[in-house]
Amino acid sequence: MTAVDRRLAPKLDAAAALLAAWPEPRGEAGWAQVARARAERRLAERGAPGRRDEYWRFTDPTGLVAQPAPAAAVLVTDEAQVFDGVDQLRLVFVDGVFAPELSDKPDLAGVEIQSLAEAVRTDIHWARELFGALEASGQTPVDRPLASLNTARAVEGVAIRVTGRATRPVSLVYVHRSETSDAMLRHLVRLEAGADLTLLETGAAAARLNVAMEVEVADGAAFHHVRAQGRDHERRAATAIFARLGRESRFKSFTLTANGRLTRNECVLEFTGDDAIAHVAGASVGDGDFHHDDTVFVTHGAERCESRQVFKKVLKNGAVGVFQGKILVKPAAQKTDGYQISQALLLDEASQFLAKPELEIYADDVKCSHGSTVGAVDPTALFYLTSRGVPRAEAEALLVLAFLDEAIAEIEDEGLADDVRARLAAWVARRRRA
Amino acid sequence: MLKIENLHVSLEEEAKAILKGVDLEVRAGEVHAIMGPNGSGKSTLSYVLAGRDGYEVTEGSATLDGADLLGLEPEERAAAGLFLAFQYPVEIPGVGNMTFLRTALNAQRKARGEEELNAADFLRLVREKAKALDVDADMLKRPVNVGFSGGEKKRNEILQMAVLEPRMCILDETDSGLDVDAMKLVAAGVNALRAQDRAFLVITHYQRLLDHIVPDVVHIMADGRIVQSGGPELALEVETNGYAGILKSVA
Secondary structure: OOHHHHHHHHHHHHHHHHHHHOOOOOOOOHHHHHHHHHHHHHHHHHOOOOOOOHHHOOOOOHHHHOOOOOOOOOOOOOOOOOOOOOOOEEEEEEOOEEOHHHOOOOOEOOEEEEEHHHHHOOOOOHHHHOOOHHHHHOOOOOOOHHHHHHHHHOOEOEEEEEOOEOOOOEEEEEEOOOOOOEEEEEEEEEEOOOOEEEEEEEEOOOOEEEEEEEEEEOOOOEEEEEEEEOOOOOOEEEEEEEEEEOOOOEEEEEEEEEOOOEEEEEEEEEEOOOOOEEEEEEEEEEEOOOEEEEEEEEEEOOOOOEEEEEEEEEEEOOOEEEEEEEEEEOOOOOOOEEEEEEEEEEOOOOOEEEEEEEEEEOOOOOEEEEEEEEEOOOHHHHHHHHOOOOOHHHHHHHHHHHHHHHHHOOOOOHHHHHHHHHHHHHHHHHHHHO | OEEEEEEEEEEOOOOOEEEEEEEEEEOOOOEEEEEOOOOOOHHHHHHHHHOOOOEEEEEEEEEEOOEEOOOOOHHHHHHOOEEEEOOOOOOEEEEEHHHHHHHHHHHHHHHOOOOOOOHHHHHHHHHHHHHHOOOOHHHHHOEEOOOOOHHHHHHHHHHHHHHHOOOEEEEEOOOOOOOHHHHHHHHHHHHHHOOOOOEEEEEEOOOHHHHHOOOOEEEEEEOOEEEEEEOOHHHHHHHHHHHHHHHHHHO
């Protein structure tokens, strides 16, 4: 056995165990079977994530791979669900299983909503161009094994085709009820030319969640994605978004993460049409047993596109934040405007932030910048606030929220942004009392 | 109102003495000016009174209406009625100017056992004060001091003072970085606040501010002590002869 084989062997064993743990879907259309078989082969050949993989150096994948899923207590709270006040079309999943009795009727002008199971059973379906395709192309140059597993096995989720401008957000509500649930969700979203949709995702979903979403944003379409991951302290989640962006399209994704033992949020974007815009942002706050990883890969393959990554993390009591962000500019992607900032505010010396910003540029006429900072609360600002009579704890809270605001400002809808601000303020306030 | 006795202060980090026995008393209704060359300890005095970290009081006392100031946190000093207008007002991205002002005012009122001001009353109060200082709605909306010009920052300091209505106001080089028009505006703002139950300590390097904010008493500070005190004419003497002449005569 060579050294490479020895490193690969446990990854292959883990991959086989993952595939064995999830039943093989039956009775699906030929195109779906092909996509699933290819994904299964990718995973079986490349293996599950391992600690020595380049993109898992900062995050131990054990809790995401282990069988069975590690248990996680359900957070008991009488608070209203985040974004509750927004007029929305709710699709509710309980421990990863669609609950029609809790959901709204999927009637929305300009939007076709189906379950994934229905879509993959239909021989002629728009989803055949999408399902597994964006995930497969997102596997180069970096393996994303948990997304391959998702393509191979996920049977729950939605297929959404948007032909017009949706008048209200489609909201995926993830209810976590069982301490031992292991959920896998797969969503397919296609926005036709000029369409417009806001998609909300809220909740912990399960003790462990693997969710993947493929999004095709056609020419001139706009996709807004706002997500609030559940506050359950022990939950684990691996999420992946794969998006392909057409000419003059707009893609905006924001994720709020408060708590959670382990979160890996991957976002893989590719510009295929000129003059498109994509912003990916995240605000995460963790106290204690919290490991949060944002891994972003943006490929500029067209001219005059703008990408922006804004990630802010507030960490205390040994919480760990990770950012791995890459901008790849292909030779033809002239006039690219790429921006990336990742910042962590450490509220004590026990917490840490690990960042790996990367730029890889093959075009000569581009504007790309990246920055990564880590620091404590600014004592000068703190003194200024307290000298005006603001108590120290309140001043600190103000500065923490101010630090996060650059990421929240990426949410276009002011109502949603204000709700996120309120949730973060409440999180900070709970810790002031603690 | 403010009474400083034999105040000795060192830097915490390097045990370097900055203030070496400052004695000063400012009574209600009075305006005192402290002038002095660079490095004489003027700004340190203002920071120590306001409660900034990094200084160690090794001897002496400072009281506000007989109550010890030096043992209090900065926010407690503010609630007790002390206000420092910063030489370099701090930019705080992400915190709106109005949010900041309202949080500060209501925190002080709460600390004094007064009722908090509601949003409508607060807005009315700020608008009225802002108008006099030529602070426009845009400045109020922006994050604290972010993108403000030097003059705007100083006007914002005076606006905070006008809203918070402290009893003891310390102005640290409020004239620095101001053109003549901005200085007049700031001075008018300060003069409008002069009152029987309020006192000012105006720290400045140059005499020109004192043409607009006329002091009752002028102190000259050098090497951590007040070396000479007098009337407004002392400021004119500084303007004519510089600090060198005065310091020589004191020595």
